[in-house]
Amino acid sequence: xxxxxxxxxxxxxxxxxxxxxxxxxxxxxxxxxxxxxxxxxxxxxxxxxxxxxxxxxxxxxxxxxxxxxxxxxxxxxxxxxxxxxxxxxxxxxxxxxxxxxxxxxxxxxxxxxxxxxxxxxxxxxxxxxxxxxxxxxxxxxxxxxxxxxxxxxxxxxxxxxxxxxxxxxxxxxxxxxxxxxxxxxxxxxxxxxxxxxxxxxxxxxxxxxxxxxxxxxxxxxxxxxxxxxxxxxxxxxxxxxxxxxxxxxxxxxxxxxxxxxxxxxxxxxxxxxxxxxxxxxxxxxxxxxxxxxxx
Amino acid sequence: xxxxxxxxxxxxxxxxxxxxxxxxxxxxxxxxxxxxxxxxxxxxxxxxxxxxxxxxxxxxxxxxxxxxxxxxxxxxxxxxxxxxxxxxxxxxxxxxxxxxxxxxxxxxxxxxxxxxxxxxxxxxxxxxxxxxxxxxxxxxxxxxxxxxxxxxxxxxxxxxxxxxxxxxxxxxxxxxxxxxxxxxxxxxxxxxxxxxxxxxxxxxxxxxxxxxxxxxxxxxxxxxxxxxxxxxxxxxxxxxxxxxxxxxxxxxxxxxxxxxxxxxxxxxxxxxxxxxxxxxxxxxxxxxxxxxxxxxxxxxxxxxxxxxxxxxxxxxxxxxxxxxxxxxxxxxxxxxxxxxxxxxxxxxxxxxxxxxxxxxxxxxxxxxxxxxxxxxxxxxxxxxxxxxxxxxxxxxxxxxxxxxxxxxxxxxxxxxxxxxxxxxxxxxxxxxxx
Numbered sequence: 001x002x003x004x005x006x007x008x009x010x011x012x013x014x015x016x017x018x019x020x021x022x023x024x025x026x027x028x029x030x031x032x033x034x035x036x037x038x039x040x041x042x043x044x045x046x047x048x049x050x051x052x053x054x055x056x057x058x059x060x061x062x063x064x065x066x067x068x069x070x071x072x073x074x075x076x077x078x079x080x081x082x083x084x085x086x087x088x089x090x091x092x093x094x095x096x097x098x099x100x101x102x103x104x105x106x107x108x109x110x111x112x113x114x115x116x117x118x119x120x121x122x123x124x125x126x127x128x129x130x131x132x133x134x135x136x137x138x139x140x141x142x143x144x145x146x147x148x149x150x151x152x153x154x155x156x157x158x159x160x161x162x163x164x165x166x167x168x169x170x171x172x173x174x175x176x177x178x179x180x181x182x183x184x185x186x187x188x189x190x191x192x193x194x195x196x197x198x199x200x201x202x203x204x205x206x207x208x209x210x211x212x213x214x215x216x217x218x219x220x221x222x223x224x225x226x227x228x229x230x231x232x233x234x235x236x237x238x239x240x241x242x243x244x245x246x247x248x249x250x251x252x253x254x255x256x257x258x259x260x261x262x263x264x265x266x267x268x269x270x271x272x273x274x275x276x277x278x279x280x281x282x283x284x285x286x287x288x289x290x291x292x293x294x295x
Numbered sequence: 296x297x298x299x300x301x302x303x304x305x306x307x308x309x310x311x312x313x314x315x316x317x318x319x320x321x322x323x324x325x326x327x328x329x330x331x332x333x334x335x336x337x338x339x340x341x342x343x344x345x346x347x348x349x350x351x352x353x354x355x356x357x358x359x360x361x362x363x364x365x366x367x368x369x370x371x372x373x374x375x376x377x378x379x380x381x382x383x384x385x386x387x388x389x390x391x392x393x394x395x396x397x398x399x400x401x402x403x404x405x406x407x408x409x410x411x412x413x414x415x416x417x418x419x420x421x422x423x424x425x426x427x428x429x430x431x432x433x434x435x436x437x438x439x440x441x442x443x444x445x446x447x448x449x450x451x452x453x454x455x456x457x458x459x460x461x462x463x464x465x466x467x468x469x470x471x472x473x474x475x476x477x478x479x480x481x482x483x484x485x486x487x488x489x490x491x492x493x494x495x496x497x498x499x500x501x502x503x504x505x506x507x508x509x510x511x512x513x514x515x516x517x518x519x520x521x522x523x524x525x526x527x528x529x530x531x532x533x534x535x536x537x538x539x540x541x542x543x544x545x546x547x548x549x550x551x552x553x554x555x556x557x558x559x560x561x562x563x564x565x566x567x568x569x570x571x572x573x574x575x576x577x578x579x580x581x582x583x584x585x586x587x588x589x590x591x592x593x594x595x596x597x598x599x600x601x602x603x604x605x606x607x608x609x610x611x612x613x614x615x616x617x618x619x620x621x622x623x624x625x626x627x628x629x630x631x632x633x634x635x636x637x638x639x640x641x642x643x644x645x646x647x648x649x650x651x652x653x654x655x656x657x658x659x660x661x662x663x664x665x666x667x668x669x670x671x672x673x674x675x676x677x678x679x680x681x682x683x684x685x686x687x688x689x690x691x692x693x694x695x696x697x698x699x700x701x702x703x704x705x706x707x708x709x710x711x712x713x714x715x716x717x718x719x720x721x722x723x724x725x726x727x728x729x
Contacts, residue, residue: 042381042403061713124554131487131547132563133554153552153696236496242693258375259681260714261399 028274035267041257047264054268064269066244067252074163074248075227082167082223083216086174091208093175094182104179108172115169119236122165126151126237152238155245162233162246170226174219181215182208217288221281228277249273327362330618331387333377335604336367337639344638348631352624363389363621381405386609388618392437394428394602395499395674395684398521401431402678406607408434412619417626420645424601428673432521439605440625440632441641442671444663445504446599447591448559448567448577451584453485461588463658465597465665471539474591478548478566485565487558489549492569493695494556498688502674503600504568505540505691510672512536512594516687517711521677522718524711528687529704536593537691538700551695559585571663575640587659589666601671603641642667682714 035054038047058064093104110118127135129148138148151161185208193203231250234240240247253273257266334345349365356362366387368376374396380386381403392400400406413435418426422442429437449461459477462468469477478488492500506516514532517524527533543549559567560580567573568590577585590599606622608615625631628648636643636652642663649655655664677683690707694700 040403042378042400042405044382044384057717063710127554128552130550130552130554132550132558135554239498239689239692241689242696243698244689255682255685258378259685260679260717261378261403261681262714262717265717 031267031270031274034263035271037264039263041261041263043263050264054264055272057265058268058272063244063247064249064252067240067247067249070159070245070247071228071230071249074159074166074230075224077160077163078166078170078227079220079223081163082171082174082227083219085167085171086219087178087212087216089171089175090178090182091204094179104175107175110169111172115232116236118165118169119233122233123152123237126161128153153242155241155243158234158238158242158246162230162237165237166227166230166233170223174223177215177219178212181212185211213291214288217284217291221284221288224280224284225277228273228280326360328360328614328617330361330363330389330614330621332363332365332389332391332621333373333387334365334367334391335373335393336369340638341635342367344634348625348634349621351630352621355624356620361617361620377405381610384611386611388609388612388614389621390607390609391604392607393604394439395502395680397429397437397605397607398431398676398680399678400607401434401436401676405610406436407610407612407615408436409438409608409615409619409622410435412615412623413438417623420647422601422642422644422646422667422671424667424671424673425605425644428602428676429605429607431676437605437607438622438626439603439644441603441636441639441644442601442667443603444571444599444601444642444666444671445507445569446571446587446589446659446662446666448569448573448585448587450485450559450562450565451586452562453481453565454586457481457484461586463586463588463662465589465599465662465670468589468597469591471591471593475542475546475548478543479546481565482548485563487550487553487555487564489543489566489568490553490558490564491543491549492553492556493549493551493692494553498685501688501691502684503602505537506674506687507590507598507600507672508536508540508593509533510598511590511592511596513596515675517675517677517679517683521675522679522715524679524683524715525705525708528683528708528711529701532594534701534704537694537704539593540691541694541700544695544697551692559583571642571660572640574659587662589662597670599666599671600674601667602673678718679711679714683711686711 034046036049036051038050038053040047089104089107093100093107125136127133127138128150129135129138129142134142134148135151137151141148150157152158189207189211190203193207198206229250230248231254234246234248235251235254238246240251249269250273253266253269256262256269260266332349336342337345345365345367349363353362373391374393377386377390377400386405390406392406397406409429417438418435421438424442425439426435428439428442429435447461454461454477457480459480461477482488491504495501502516509516509532512532512535514530514536515527518527544551555561555563558564559569559573560577560583562583574587577583589597592598606625608618608622612618625635626645628643628645628651632643632645632648633651635641636648642660643649643652643655646668649664652660654660674680674684686707690698690703693703
């Protein structure tokens with residue numbers, strides 16, 4: 001490349017770099033600095049430096065531990081379920097037939113709609129039997145003579161009700177990514193496998209799966225990060241209740257900043273969360289490399 | 296790069312720069328002093344009325360060289376918007392404040408006291424609930440043009456046909472036992488004996504609607520210092536009052552969640568625990584015959600809720616005396632109160648303003664006025680109000696679903712106390728305690 005091309009290349013990258021610096025890196029650095037000061041939400045200036053006091057208060061608060069545990073359970077449940085469901089849908093709809101294409105659209109549709117709107121709708125679907133009416137799911141259960149369920153109003157069921165809704169909502173996008181990977185696999189490989197006498201399962205196990213493994217890792221990583229950022233669904237459907245069973249880390253941060261008006265504490269929680277998400281992403285990346293090296 | 300593209304690029308940049316410069320060019324009358332006003336975005340009729348009030352102010356103050364400019368922000372984001380503007384030092388001169396925010400914003404030094412501007416005639420003419428709402432640690436920070444009232448509506452066709460005569464006066468408010476008896480009585484005749492709007496998405500509804508149970512039983516939400524919660528929110532009086540409230544759900548007299556946001560208008564509910572804001576829609580519901588009664592008492596005193604949007608001067612206001620003129624105009628019975636109250640249906644905030652509203656001589660509005668003049672409590676004004684209200688609302692939601700009252704209130708108290716303790720350690724404007 002000559003000098004002129006270097007300059008042109010730099011000019012092309014510069015706007016993106018400037019935006020990332022301004023809206024991603026600077027806020028991250030700012031979060032870490034704010035987390036070691038006493039500072040209220042509306043204070044125009046930082047209060048005194050307080051070292052790790054905000055972090056100590058954070059780890060002393062049982063609500064933070066609870067929200068971290070809820071978020072972990074949610075992520076551990078959503079990631080395998082959603083990835084598996086997305087793969088099943090991708091295999092099922094990987095065909096030019098119009099009926100399969102219609103199915104593909106209907107599975108993809110929830111990802112296009114607003115999560116807020118979907119949360120409101122699902123709250124109505126999950127509504128328990130009450131004096132003035134019954135939600136759709138409980139109506140179906142009652143119609144089938146099965147016991148009705150409290151769903152969102154039970155501390156034991158609420159998080160799982162949100163897991164199911166989130167899997168349904170998110171699987172469509174992952175399905176599209178899997179579909180793209182499936183369509184990259186050359187047909188000759190299946191032909192060769194069939195000539196060697198491989199049945200459908202062996203074709204899937206030895207042709208499809210190895211070919212889409214890198215995509216699967218990508219999907220798992222993206223889903224993990226999305227799942228860890230859980231906020232909208234419980235905030236709208238349960239407000240973190242009942243009895244704190246659906247409180248997420250992001251809601252904890254929001255409440256620390258805007259209710260407790262404690263920016264120092266909120267930034268400490270944000271910093272801990274940031275480090276945790278980074279560590280998980282890096283761990284997954286390393287795992288991917290190990291698997292790739294083995295192949 | 297081809298020449299044509301270069302010309303295009305230069306032209307484009309020039310247009311962008313020109314457009315940006317245009318945005319910055321505010322109307323520059325050097326003689327006019329602009330007072331900036333921020334308000335929440337209400338219903339369309341309300342916003343229109345607000346604009347008219349401000350236009351009339353500008354007309355009347357043209358000779359003085361004053362001009363008010365109002366900006367509306369969506370209701371849900373209004374408080375966050377103000378908090379962020381405060382941190383960046385870009386608050387307007389005059390701020391609309393939702394009642395419960397008076398405590399946090401005054402404690403954070405975001406508002407400045409207005410005692411010096413409020414003449415005694417004005418102070419005496421205001422509803423006492425509005426003076427209380429605007430007072431934080433002995434100083435007055437806000438005044439509002441209107442207030443709210445919380446009552447129990449009843450369906451005459453269900454309630455009176457079953458031989459019940461609900462009271463119309465505060466002094467005759469039912470006791471909790473009388474109320475439960477009445478609900479049991481109408482239970483066979485109504486799908487929902489009592490509608491409590493437990494599906495409300497805001498935390499504030501719960502604190503607004505059910506704190507009167509605690510006050511009526513002699514309890515408080517938070518200590519007088521505004522920072523003691525443990526031992527106060529979970530006191531024996533409060534536990535007893537909230538247990539009585541939990542009876543409603545356990546005896547299936549009210550539902551802890553609801554698929555129907557408005558069963559009363561549909562004729563499904565016998566009683567509806569809600570505010571003045573539902574009155575106009577009930578009045579326009581065909582075939583609905585209803586009456587209004589005060590909240591039942593859990594203890595020896597009748598208590599009811601109050602609180603609404605009010606006006607204050609911000610920390611960044613450079614000319615408080617000129618800005619006060621805007622608030623004074625907004626509180627003027629004819630210029631400010633009449634147009635806004637006609638648009639939003641709230642209760643006028645000044646005694647003298649009732650002369651313009653003859654409907655307050657008769658039921659049901661007579662009860663709204665009577666409550667606000669004698670028994671209304673605003674929610675507590677404390678720096679930690681937002682944590683307190685969210686903890687209390689969370690506890691009430693769980694209690695309605697069957698959680699143990701004592702445990703839920705204790706956990707709520709502990710979670711709010713944690714915030715209060717950190718507030719206590721913090722230096723700054725919040726430390727100016729009397």
